[in-house]
Amino acid sequence: MAITFFDLVDKDGRRYSPYGWRVRMALAHKRLDAAVEFCWHSDKQKLNFSGQHLLPVLLDGERAVSDSWTIACYLDEAYPDRPMLMDGVQGRSFAKFINGWTDTIIGRPLVRSLYLDILKSLHPSADAQEFRRRREGRNGMTLEALYANRAKDFDELNHAMTPLNELLRQQPFVAGGEPAYADFIIFGTLQMPRHLNGIDPLSEQQDGVRRWRDQVRRLFNGLADSV
Amino acid sequence: MAITFFDLVDKDGRRYSPYGWRVRMALAHKRLDAAVEFCWHSDKQKLNFSGQHLLPVLLDGERAVSDSWTIACYLDEAYPDRPMLMDGVQGRSFAKFINGWTDTIIGRPLVRSLYLDILKSLHPSADAQEFRRRREGRNGMTLEALYANRAKDFDELNHAMTPLNELLRQQPFVAGGEPAYADFIIFGTLQMPRHLNGIDPLSEQQDGVRRWRDQVRRLFNGLADSV
Incomplete structure (x- = not known):
């Protein structure tokens, strides 16, 4: 099908x-x-x-x-006969935790810094007014102020990433020796700034995460680099 | 043996x-x-x-x-024939991530608030001076000031706990339907304040974590409540 x-x-x-x-x-x-x-x-x-x-x-x-x-x-x-995204009950719990962690703890400070770029990319541009109104209401700041505040948001993100960096200093992928859905969750969120404004939120200290990100970009014949 | x-x-x-x-x-x-x-x-x-x-x-x-x-x-x-603490590669990766996350993101703000109680509990008390000197040097504050600052540390802890609380609203244990080592890691850290000063760092919003903590206390014939 x-x-x-x-x-x-x-x-x-x-x-x-x-x-x-x-x-x-x-x-x-x-x-x-x-x-x-x-x-x-x-x-x-x-x-x-x-x-x-x-x-x-x-x-x-x-x-x-x-x-x-x-x-x-x-x-x-x-498709249980295809490579599994999550392995066993604990593998699924892991991905579920990482999903929530990425969307709240990592995603929120990151996405705030990207609203202005999302706004510029909206089509049709009639959406822009409503998009701005909602995000500014929710955050109590203009999108320009949120963008200007990004260094502080990136500090928060990099602090929160400490345990991920530590894990990725010790093993090649988040899921273990091979990539799986837990990897794709975090990687997906890190694709946002890459495509929207090219500003890398990761600090120099994130050596484990940086090495891992390079590896994930090369997966599936460089799928993540193909666009 | x-x-x-x-x-x-x-x-x-x-x-x-x-x-x-x-x-x-x-x-x-x-x-x-x-x-x-x-x-x-x-x-x-x-x-x-x-x-x-x-x-x-x-x-x-x-x-x-x-x-x-x-x-x-x-x-x-x-002891692979006994109940496993970590199940499969992804289960082990999960526990490893949770271990680092608990020790850094959850443990640090929590333990800072407990130094003064640990100090009082040291035996022989000759250790106390060295304990105080090291912790105050590392944190740039007196232990009394760290204790007084605990509401701010608990806010940080409760914010970091958001994805855990979300997970525990959806499933009984961190590891899944049954408890495993990922559960014991976080639970172990939450036993510290309980035994040292009785101050609960969890906010009212942590309904999932609270319900789970009650469950873990009852495991193994109430082992965690037996002391």
């Missing part, structure tokens, strides 16, 4: 969604081909078939699955 | 070491009996046989193993 993967694209054709990257890497890990259907930030009607309006969405035959975490679990359940 | 477990005890007989608790819970999980040998903070000569001076130490027959993480790995390797 054919798989269609609905991923976010900005007006310049960039695919920066951390959740989209998680699914792309997951599909490659499972050796599954998927046709890609690009959606803008506000292309909500295109996703009506999925019963919700958020990206990414996977359409596998007749089955629509949304939310990157749910998609990863679905892929392991639907 | 007989196992001897060298654990830290303070002058009031309290066993508050987070690393000691990890090993105690691990031994119970593996259904292994061990004779306990109590050591004071500065009982270093008693551990000479282990080639180092830090607690906990396990002496299994002729084999001395130090460092709680190394002990946990040793127990799974030496």
